[in-house]
Amino acid sequence: MKSIVKQDSITGEDIQLSFTDYGAGRPVVLIHGWPLSKEMWEYQVDDLVSAGLRVITYDRRGFGHSARPWQGYDYDSLTEDLKDIMEQLDLRDTVLVGFSMGGGEAVRYLSRYGSERVSQLVMISAVPPFLAKTPNNPDGVDQNVFEDIMANLKEDRIGFLDDFGKKFFGVGFMNHPVSAPLLDYYRMLASVASPRATQQWAISFAQTDFRADVQAINVPTLIIHGDADETVPIKSSSDRTAAIISGSQYLVFEDAPHGLFYTHKEKLNRDLITFITSA
Template identity: 85%
Template sequence: MKFITKQDATTGEEIQLSYTDFSAGRPVVLIHGWPLSKEMWEYQVDDLVSAGLRVIAYDRRGFGHSAKPWQGYDYDSLTEDLRDILEQLDLRDAVLVGFSMGGGEAVRYLSRYGSERVSKLVLVSAVPPFLAKTSENSEGVDQGVFEEIMVSLKEDRIGFLDDFGKKFFGVSLMNHPVSAPLLDYYRMLASVASPRATQQCALAFAQTDFRADVQAIRVPTLIIHGDADQTVPINASSDRTAAMIPGSQYLVYEDAPHGLFYTHKEKLNQDLISFITSA
């Protein structure tokens, strides 16, 4: 595990971001989802490295082993962290792979900083273009859903994470796509995040409007989403994003939940490698 050190553009506070960097070749930057950490990519790293790719994964501020400041959980600040990762590691011809909340950083990066360092984009179960239902965003998710999340996080964060994990992976009375020990492990990863970061990032991914960012994308883009996703509903997210990015590839995984990086890992890895290594 390694760290980059940066100065927060707003507060001036020194921030350390934890990352891993494996192998050589075309760089692939893995951006994790909420409320996990870079360890969520465990089942992708080996296959990507074996395909001849350099794989970089980092912990978003407030999560995993990265610094946990009080402020800076808006998407502009989070995207500045992504920019600093790319610049300090001097990554070029990179592929950004954003899962769930991480899709927001990926599209905001391309909108704000352009494609000098980034040549391809992958969005997996991602939150863009705009999750919250408003008077002019009727396809979004009802605000009451996010209000309930905030109440639960403040009342019993670990209990919320336990319930959330089951929904995240599509666990039900008749369906057990992940083992109980693995569910416990993912709950542990999520519990390491600071309570403040967990709450503030939930507000960020729920309320941030990425429509202008998505419309500005000009690099080859692969969009992957499960049609059984109960966490980020496909009709409010990737269905719309795919229609907004001309020429994008859109793969819908049948019966896949939000956490398809584990439940459909073999298919996901094949699709990632095929897209990343194609001309």
């Protein structure tokens, strides 16, 4: 495990960002979702490296082994962190792969910093173009859903994470796509995150409007989403994103929940490698 240290452009404080860097060849940056960490990509890294790719994963600020500042939990700060990783590692011809809230990070990066270092984009179960329902975004998710998340995080964060994990992976009375020990493991990964970061990022991914960012995408794009996703409903997110990005490839995974990076890992990995290596 490695890290870079950067200076926050607003507060001036040093921000340490933890990352891993495996393999050789074309770089693929895997951007994790909320409220997990870079370890969520365990079942993708080996297949991607074996396909001849260089794979970089990192913990965004407030999660995993990265710094836990009190401020800076907005998407502009987040994409500045990504920019610093890209520049310090001198990544070029890069594939950005954003899962869930990480999809917002990827499109905001391209909107702010352009595609000089990026040649392809993949969004998996991603939150763009705009998740929250507002007067000018009637197809979004009701605000009371996010209010309940915040209330539960403040009342009993670990209890919320336990319930959230079951919904995340589509666990039900008759459906157990994830073992109990693995659910415990993912809950542990989420519990390690800063409590403040967990709350602040929940506000950011719900309330950030990415519609202009999505419209600015000018690289080949693959969009993947499960039609059984109860965490980021497909009709409020990827259905709309796919309609905005001209020429994008859109793959809908039948019966897949939000956490399809595990439940549908074999299919996901094949589709990722096909998209990346066919360019």
